Amino acid sequence: MSWQNRLICWYLRRYFLPATRAPVDVAGVRARTAQRVWSPRPPAGFDLRERYAAGDAPLRGEWLVRRAQAPGEPRSEVRDEARTILYLHGGGYYFCSPQTHRAITFGLAHRAGADVFSLDYRLAPEHPFPAALDDALAAYRQLVASGHRPASIVIAGDSAGGGLALAALVALRDAGDALPAGAVLYSPWTDLASTGASIRTNDGRDPMFCGEVFARVAPLYLGTQSATHPYASPVYADLRGLPPLFILAGSTETLLDDTLRVAGQARAAGVSVECEIGPGLPHVWPIFAPFMPEARRALDQTARFVRRVTGAASVAGSRPGPQSSETSIAS
Structure with a gap:
């Protein structure tokens, strides 16, 4: 375990955990999250293109896009391979944004040689279930409609966004859509009914969350919906027919069983699953890149998974990219 x-x-444990024992303060949490201390710059060879103008729904968020090959520039593997990551940020469905998760999305784009779209889905409690799911499904379908082949797309997410990514796969399968090449789930929140044993057994060991916080947060997203609805809590879903899954979680997380149960059920359903439990690592530790070496290694592992599952879909020069209504911020 690194000193970082x-x-x-x-x-x-000192500054975040105590707040999870208090009543949920939606406005306060959002305000504190917006005051981030540091944000990475787009990696070399990528442009950041933001879509926040009215009328851009459902693709509101951020594109991190590989630059087109300049005339006379040597061909590179990264530019010749077409792959896209649709990223769904965490934050309990009620806070955080594409900007708060740039350490992950920028790191994945660079390592996987992928364009990344980080979705700014609607947040609870103003927009309860199924608003976030509807936005994720609409974003995926718009990517496909604009020319991104499903076999070149990976859906990824962390915490609530990890549960949302898995729920989106189930909903897409149920609707008969062509599924993406795979999915990446970091510390996914898959059981809003909070029935996992680790909610209790890791309470006091998890440096980030007390076990009881999830029962307070879940109703913000659920509204009047049952906590066991498979599109809200995909641990209750039939996982047959899903594409390969890459899942990471920390051994001391209160949400550990949300990962272990999904991984076991997916394997039993015939789904290819890579699942790593990081000893003593905190919730969604890839977000601590580049400072934490374990986070850097997690992003490296994820990139290898993304490259592998999209490998057969790589086609030179086949990158539709975002539409012209975005604003570009060059690195």
Whole structure:
């Protein structure tokens, strides 16, 4: 375990964990999250293109796009391979944004040689279930309609966004859509009914969350919907026929069983699953890249998965990219 991980866990235990024992303060949490201390720059060879103008729904969010090959420039593997990551950020369905998760999305884009679209889905409680799911499905379908082949797309997400990514796969399968090449789930929140044993057994070990916080947060998203609806809590879904899954979670997380149960059920349903449990690592530790070496390694592993599952779909020069209504911020 690195000293960086120990430092981050100390910080979370001292400053983040106590807040999870208090009543949920939606406005306060959003305000604190918006005051981020540091944000990475787009990696070399990529442009950041934001879509926040009215009328851009359902593709509201951020594109991180590989630059087109300049005339006379040597051909590179990264530019010749067409792959896209649709990223769904975490935050309990009620806070965070594409900007808060740039350490992950920028890191994945660079490592996987992929264009990344980070979706700004509607948040609860103003927009309860199924608003976030509807936005994720609409974004995926718009990517496909604009020329991105399903076999070149990976859906990824963390925490609530990880549960949302898995729910989107189930809903797409049920609707008969062509499925993406795979999915990446970081510490996914898959059981809004909070029935996992680790909610209790890891309470006090998790440096980030107390076990009881999830029962307070879940109703913000669920509204009047049952906590066991398979599109809200995909641990209750039939997982047959899904594409390969890459899942990471920390051994001391209160949400650990949300990962273990999904991984076991998916394998039993015949789904290819890669699942790693990081000893002593905090919730969604890839977000601590590049500071934490374990986070960098997690992004490296994820990129290898993304490249592998989209490998057969790579086609030189086949990158539709975003539409012209975006604003571009060059790195």
